[in-house]
Amino acid sequence: MEVKIMEGGPNDPACPLMVDSSQVTQISEGDERDVVQSLVEIIERIGSYGDYRRTQRKECFNLVRRMKLLAPLLEEVGEMERPLPEEAIACFCKLKKAFMSAKKLLRTCHDGSKIYLALESESVAGRFHSVNEKLNFALDDMPYELLGISDEVKEQVELMCLQLRRSKRRTDTQDIELAMDTMVVFSKKDDRNADSAILERLANKLELHTVPELRAESIVVRKLIKERSGQNSETTQQIIDLLNKFKKIAGIEENQGYGIDNVFLPKSLEKSPSLLIPNDFLCPITLEIMTDPVIIATGQTYERSSIQKWLESGHRTCPKTRLTLSHLSLAPNYALRNLISLWCEKYNVELPKKENTSLGSEGSSEHKEEISAVVRDLSSHLEAQRAAVIKIRLLSKENPDNRVLIAREGAIPHLIGLLSYPESKIQENAVTSLLNLSLDEGNKRLIAKAEAIPAIIEVLRRGSMEARENSAAALFSLSTVDENKVTIGSLNGIPPLVDLLREGTIRGKKDAATALFNLSLNQANKLRAVKTGAIPPLLQLLQDKNLGMVDEALSILSLLAMIPEGHGVIGQQSFIQTLVELIKEGTPKNKECAVALLLDLGLTNSFHILAALQFGVYEHLIELVQSGNNRAQRKASSLLQHMSKCEQVP
Structure with missing residues (x-):
């Protein structure tokens, strides 16, 4: 009787996990060697994949590295002259199942859709966890003494098992x-x-x-x-x-x-x-x-x-x-x-009709002349400036090429000068024009180099509500460049963002939250945000479900909880209760973010875990493990495991 290597689950009678000794004894020596040889071939195959999609690159390289650590073991087994022990055959069958899953996953991360892998990153992360568990399960019972494996190879395999166990305990390192x-x-x-x-x-x-x-x-x-x-x-x-x-x-x-x-x-x-x-x-x-x-x-x-x-x-x-x-x-x-x-x-294919191309390239030169004229008007008399800044706002709104041309014609210093003009409409149009221009990567640095950031922050402090909203959006856009994060934080750009988060319109709150999240990716800005008082208005966003900003608030709070000053303020009793309520009644994304944040807080201070237990989180975590999405299930499982180490567990 032949043992079949299949992709079935543990309840599948043909699954290698269910191999028993009666089956093993009937496997021929050639079949034993085929199983081991197929594992070697899989390692060689995955070694030829080269690079992987950026979103899962680190996980892929870690998995490939661990699998390659098993190559010396397989080589020694392949060179053995005596038949393999029954226990070893069962382990190698389980290992092949794990290798097949790993190969399929790595192939997906090698040539799959980049957008799909980003959108389903949590699901893909779950597949990596599953593969690591299968590898660990296959190697746990490997009879090294019966195989006569050298101490050096045995140590290398044990190193891999240690890495797998650490990987299982490690919290997610996703690109936040x-x-x-x-x-x-x-x-x-x-x-x-x-x-x-x-x-x-x-x-x-x-x-x-x-x-x-x-x-x-x-x-x-x-x-x-x-x-x-x-x-x-x-x-x-x-x-x-x-x-x-x-x-x-x-x-x-x-x-x-x-x-x-x-x-x-x-x-x-x-x-x-x-x-x-x-x-x-x-x-x-x-x-x-x-x-x-x-x-x-x-x-x-x-x-x-x-x-x-x-x-x-x-x-x-x-x-x-x-x-x-x-x-x-x-x-x-x-x-x-x-x-x-x-x-x-x-093939009897009818080509589509040709478009009219009689305009040639004259339109380009005319467009450039129009932009040159509008930029010149920015330094003209007041009425011309009013009209020019509105025109630039419109020209830079939809067309990426116009943004480059407008900057090239020297509009940025003139627009920065108009930010200090007392007329609110001119301010609004000027800061919105800079926002539009900043969508071009090259322009981000030009705008910062022209010292626009202090002027934009000033509009954020004192401008009209529309001007403040678009100033916040402009700071977010500029802050995608790391050095601009530092500049905005050092020039006190965070306090007016917190003010807008507290008192702005719904749109203003969203702009402020997005900018604060981006700025808080910088370590120094985390402390600035906490000291400025960003946490109370973020907690308020969690209470107001009509704003639809629960996920955004939880994401920022997760960043601020990474520093002692942050988790000290965040971990108050009322907030723990709010997290428990979100785990109980929130949307799937709310639940995922809330349980992740509660885990981060709990790992820092077990008091937060005990408080959550008092508010009845345990039964909701059990439910989440059974029915939540992949990341929520993993986080809830980790939280339950951590709770088991605390003194008071229901």
Whole structure:
């Protein structure tokens, strides 16, 4: 009888975890060696994967490193001349099951959708925990003495087991900035410009800001949608929406009228989705089949209308290679056009009609002249300044290229000067224009270098409510650069943000909270926020459910709880009671954030655990372990384990 290595669960009779001695004795010696050899091959295979998606890179490298520590063990076993003991065969079968799960997980993190891996980071983290537990389970009963393994190899395997146990006890080390950005992107109901800063940061963090990266992600997402076959439609739609936003930021045209699963298909091909279009026939910008391909200075080929729009927007680089163009001439690619025509004729495909491209590049020069004229008016008489700052606010609102042109024309120092003008509307338009300009990464440093931050903070202190709100949003946008976090904190930018958090409108509170979260990623700013009194208004946000800012408040409080001054203020009795109420009645995300914060507080001071027990948290944690999301389950389990070490446990 042969033992089958399957992916079944522990209740599956064919699962290796259920191997008994009667089965083991009937395995041939060749089959024993095959199991060991397959483990060696898996280690070699995962070693060839190379890099992994940024969001899970650390976990992947840790897992691969641990698996490689087992290679000497497998080599020694493979060289043994005598048959393997029954106990060892059972352990190696369990180990193969763990290795298969690890291989599948690593493959997902190697070539899966970057957006999916960020959006489902908690679920993926749960899979890493599961793989580590399977590895630990397989190695716990390994009969080293019966195998005759050398002391050196045995010590190496024991080292790996120790690392696995430490990994099990360790709290999550997730990228809290990425988690917050993702939460804000999908929870904000108002689609304002400040969100663009978050989107650009997300795009950079996920490495989805160039045309080739976005094209590769589109292919992976299309495959993911096909595999899901309509399941988890809400998450799928979130992935599609975020991908389209990233494409818009990168200057890639959206495919109007059809979804991401048809991302490479013009309408003429919708009836033949299985038809594979050669990659060379697709425009790198629109990702659609080209009707009028042209060659630019770098030798790359694009659809004429697409590359013209790119150039008319002020770009002087190749979208694919990012190299500066030596000239802006477009040469028709007749050879490729003929190949596309022959292919379309062969497969009976009708090409879409050509767009009117008679405008040429004149629009670009006219646009630049308009911006130059408006910037000049910023230093003119008062009426011209009023009109100019409104115009710049509008020009910088939607078009990323305009932001670069406006800054290049020297608008930033003039806008900073208008921040001190006594007229409130001019202040509002000037600070909002700086907010819009700051969405460009290069402009962030230009604005800070021009010493705009003190003036923006002053508007945040004394301006109209709209000006204060947009000042807070501007500080958030600027604070995505680490050195600007330090500058804003040292220039006392945190106190007026706390004031806005306390007394602002709903929009103002959200802007202040987002900025405070970003600034509190800096260690010195955590202490500044606590001393300024940020904690009481954050606790108040937890009480007012109508604001819909519970998750944001808990995320900031989690950062402030990392320092002694923070958890000393946060861990008051009334707050512990609020956390318990959120664990009991909050949304799934509320519960997850609340139990994570309570665990952080409890690990610092067991008094907080005892207080939570008095408020009846125990039964709600049991329920969360059974029905919560992956991260909530893990946090609740860790909290229950910690409670068992305290003196008073129900």
